[in-house]
Amino acid sequence: xxxxxxxxxxxxxxxxxxxxxxxxxxxxxxxxxxxxxxxxxxxxxxxxxxxxxxxxxxxxxxxxxxxxxxxxxxxxxxxxxxxxxxxxxxxxxxxxxxxxxxxxxxxxxxxxxxxx
Amino acid sequence: xxxxxxxxxxxxxxxxxxxxxxxxxxxxxxxxxxxxxxxxxxxxxxxxxxxxxxxxxxxxxxxxxxxxxxxxxxxxxxxxxxxxxxxxxxxxxxxxxxxxxxxxxxxxxxxxxxxx
Numbered sequence: 001x002x003x004x005x006x007x008x009x010x011x012x013x014x015x016x017x018x019x020x021x022x023x024x025x026x027x028x029x030x031x032x033x034x035x036x037x038x039x040x041x042x043x044x045x046x047x048x049x050x051x052x053x054x055x056x057x058x059x060x061x062x063x064x065x066x067x068x069x070x071x072x073x074x075x076x077x078x079x080x081x082x083x084x085x086x087x088x089x090x091x092x093x094x095x096x097x098x099x100x101x102x103x104x105x106x107x108x109x110x111x112x113x114x115x116x
Numbered sequence: 117x118x119x120x121x122x123x124x125x126x127x128x129x130x131x132x133x134x135x136x137x138x139x140x141x142x143x144x145x146x147x148x149x150x151x152x153x154x155x156x157x158x159x160x161x162x163x164x165x166x167x168x169x170x171x172x173x174x175x176x177x178x179x180x181x182x183x184x185x186x187x188x189x190x191x192x193x194x195x196x197x198x199x200x201x202x203x204x205x206x207x208x209x210x211x212x213x214x215x216x217x218x219x220x221x222x223x224x225x226x227x228x229x230x231x232x
Binding site for chain 2: 004032034036041042043044045046049051090092094102103104105106107108109
């Protein structure tokens with residue numbers, strides 16, 4: 001079975017400071033990993049994904065994430081936070097093959113608040 | 117359309133009523149997914165369609181939940197004899213190709229179901 005853990009319910013950061021939103025995962029085989037962002041009353045918007053190759057993935061709005069296989073982590077980062085980055089962030093995983101390969105499994109989400 | 121469209125956006129039902137939730141995926145998208153998002157949680161997989169074929173319905177919580185996509189485009193999620201625990205946001209997502217290869221899923225804004 002596949003699972004995702006986002007250990008922080010909320011992350012507060014000052015505008016202009018770097019931000020990190022943590023994610024760890026568990027799968028039987030190799031993972032596809034995703035980050036999505038959700039604004040109030042909106043659907044989830046895709047930010048970035050890791051499939052294979054370079055462990056550092058760059059995505060939308062200046063976000064990036066680093067895949068670390070030994071630590072089974074896929075933390076989301078941004079060098080300089082904006083107030084408009086305040087939202088709910090979800091990490092998701094899917095196994096490359098196997099019974100769960102149709103399903104995206106999401107973490108519980110981390111609320112990011114960027115303080116002006 | 118430009119994105120995934122879901123209707124209605126809000127639905128209030130009395131316990132025991134039947135409801136039908138509609139999803140209009142992005143035109144030409146092969147894959148369609150339904151997720152259930154309870155308050156304060158991440159989305160949880162319900163079911164997956166590849167064109168008109170329902171390939172995975174392992175996430176449907178009970179036999180009161182039924183989904184269809186008869187012509188491989190619009191999908192309907194039906195919940196019979198609604199219960200209070202069915203209250204959640206129901207998200208629909210579509211992707212261009214068959215599930216696999218880390219395809220991006222594009223989400224609609226969701227239908228918020230409240231069962232009184």
